Amino acid sequence: MIGVNSVQSTSKVRVRTSGSVKYSREDSIRRQSHRSKSMKISNSSEFSAKEAKALYNSIKNEKLEWAVDDEEKKKTSSEGTDEKANGTHPKSISRIGSTTNPFLDIPRDPNAAVYKSGFLARKIHADMDGKKTPRGKRGWKTFYAVLKGTVLYLQKDEYKPEKALSEEDLKNAVSVHHALASKATDYEKKPNVLKLKTADWRVLLFQAQSPEEMQGWINKINCVAAVFSAPPFPAAIGSQKKFSRPLLPATTTKLSQEEQLKSHESKLKQITTELAEHRSYPPDKKVKAKEIDEYKLKEHYLEFEVC
Structure with missing residues (x-):
């Protein structure tokens, strides 16, 4: 049984509810009027549509430079001048082939030892992750190759220690960390061809001038890769069955030779x-093609590491 007090409390609730509805309506009207005012302000721009479009295209074609303090400019220019006077390379280019992962950037050491140099013709056979290189980019090009530290520099001109590397030289450079060089037995169009498979699974073909030169390059590249490559990071762990290769850092090892x-x-x-x-656990023939591909990918990686 409902008492008098309960009825009174119900009426109070109704009054409060109607009041809140009234307040919310007034609030929404205020918001709409405020929005319309702000739209009027934003529409009253200083530029017409034509001028705004012209400004957009101008900034798109010529990107705005970052604002730099005068002191920072002086510091940068003085550092560059001092380095040129001392015959060293500028510090602005310290890594090659910068990627989104800092562990995979190729460090450039100007004072690294030169292990081998000579003319090599190069052909890019496969891009990163083993993806086949487009036909237009597979042609042979001759370079003066310099194996300096863990980087194989491919230059247009003969190597000169005092000469700074150009942007094109840095672009063509290849890191040999965790790489494997071998005779290209499956390529018969040219003689004295070696195959270089890099840490990111790129495949490059190089033609040497003689069988002895080819074998010399294979020995030097594999020796540098074995001696200076840092131990790999553990592979990514997740709930997915997709295989992920371990990260192979480009930095040189901190370990002793032993x-x-x-x-x-x-x-x-x-x-x-x-x-x-x-x-010992091959996939069943009834599984999806994707799982079979993942199995083959992991097997290919393990075989490559054992070589």
Whole structure:
């Protein structure tokens, strides 16, 4: 049974509810009037539509420069002048082939040792992740190659230590960290061709001037890669079945030669075991094609690491 007090409280609730509805309506009207005023202000622009379009196209074609303080400009220019006077390279270009991942950038050491140099013809066979290079970009080009540190520089002119590297030289440079060079037995169109597979799975073909030169390049590249490549980072872990290759840092190893050798032996043992386990559980023939591709991709990676 509902008492008098309960009825009174119900009426109060009704009054409050109607009041709140009234308030919300007034509030919405105020908001609409405020919005219309702001639209009027924004529409009263200083530029016409034609002028605004012209400004947009101008900025699009010639991008605005970042604002830099006068002190910063003086500091940068003085550093560049001092470096030129000392015969060193500017510090502005410290890494090659910068990517979104800082661990994969190629460090450039101006004081690195030169291990081999000579003329090589290059052909790009596959881009990053093994994707086939478009036909228009597969042609042979001759360069003066310089294996300096863990970077193979491909220059148009003969190497001169005192000469600064051009942007084109840096663009053509290839890091040999975690790379593998071998004789291109599957390529028969030209003699003395070696195949270089990089850490990011690019494939490049190089033609040397003689069989001895070809073997010399193979030995030097593999030696530099083995001695100076830093241990790989662990592969990404996730709930997805998709295979992810471990990150291979471009920085040089901090290990001694003895520690580096032990690291290689341990890694080889681990990869060999992993490859055997992988092959012992092949995918069922009834599974999706995507899963079979993932299985083959992992097998290809493990085989490459064992080589």
